[in-house]
Amino acid sequence: MIYQQRGIMIRQTNYSETSRIITILNEDGMSVPLMARGFNKPKSPFIVLRQGFREVLFTYNRFKGIGTLNEVDVVQQFKHVNNDFEVYSCAVYMMEMITKAIEDAPEDVTAEYYRLAVKGLELFEAGNSKYGVLSLIAIKMLKYYGAELNVDECAVCGNRNYRQFSHYSFKYHGVLCNNCLTDETTARSNLISNRVLYLAAYMKHVKIDDIESVKMSDENGRMLLKFIELIYDEYTGVFFKARKMVHME
Numbered sequence: 187m188i189y190q191q192r193g194i195m196i197r198q199t200n201y202s203e204t205s206r207i208i209t210i211l212n213e214d215g216m217s218v219p220l221m222a223r224g225f226n227k228p229k230s231p232f233i234v235l236r237q238g239f240r241e242v243l244f245t246y247n248r249f250k251g252i253g254t255l256n257e258v259d260v261v262q263q264f265k266h267v268n269n270d271f272e273v274y275s276c277a278v279y280m281m282e283m284i285t286k287a288i289e290d291a292p293e294d295v296t297a298e299y300y301r302l303a304v305k306g307l308e309l310f311e312a313g314n315s316k317y318g319v320l321s322l323i324a325i326k327m328l329k330y331y332g333a334e335l336n337v338d339e340c341a342v343c344g345n346r347n348y349r350q351f352s353h354y355s356f357k358y359h360g361v362l363c364n365n366c367l368t369d370e371t372t373a374r375s376n377l378i379s380n381r382v383l384y385l386a387a388y389m390k391h392v393k394i395d396d397i398e399s400v401k402m403s404d405e406n407g408r409m410l411l412k413f414i415e416l417i418y419d420e421y422t423g424v425f426f427k428a429r430k431m432v433h434m435e
């Protein structure tokens with residue numbers, strides 16, 4: 187069967203001197219392995235895939251297992267992402283968050299994986315806060331790892347005035363407000379800036395298609411990312427190799 191689908195290449199491995207097996211995240215949110223014959227030849231039509239992220243229209247044959255790649259047409263280049271090492275590292279991290287969820291549960295395919303990947307790359311490309319964009323996608327991916335971010339009301343008293351939120355409790359599994367801070371309630375809690383909690387709540391609720399920009403200082407972006415990583419560490423147990431790369435700078 188012949189397919190023509192949008193996708194993003196997420197992996198490549200040498201198969202022989204001239205050929206590679208590539209894996210694409212397709213528009214349905216599935217990961218599809220494809221044999222790309224002649225990939226390593228100097229005049230290969232697949233040369234555009236060699237480095238960096240691109241949104242590509244892939245034409246391939248596939249019945250079961252590994253398909254055969256016939257043609258590639260670039261839909262979107264992500265030049266800024268591919269040329270700025272720090273932004274690229276964040277994009278690698280984002281993609282790992284998405285592909286790991288697919289690996290963990292290959293039968294639970296959702297097109298949202300693809301929408302998140304493309305949206306994330308577009309936001310990175312447009313020069314938005316890289317830590318902000320990464321945090322946004324991390325928050326949207328949390329549910330696929332079975333975790334939840336409870337930042338809408340105080341876990342003790344139900345207070346919804348976010349201006350009074352100051353801690354995240356791993357004992358109560360939610361935010362705490364200033365009225366509820368005692369030795370008992372703050373055990374196993376982290377002091378989180380009010381601004382960060384607000385941003386996290388906003389990102390949790392906003393529809394991904396409604397987001398046009400993600401602006402914040404690098405400092406706030408980093409704090410937000412660290413907070414979301416705490417949530418991942420506590421509730422998912424998933425390990426992302428690219429995390430180190432992003433926190434190196």
Ligand SMILES: [Zn+2]
Pocket residue numbers: 340341342343344345362363364365366
């Ligand atoms: Zn409270």
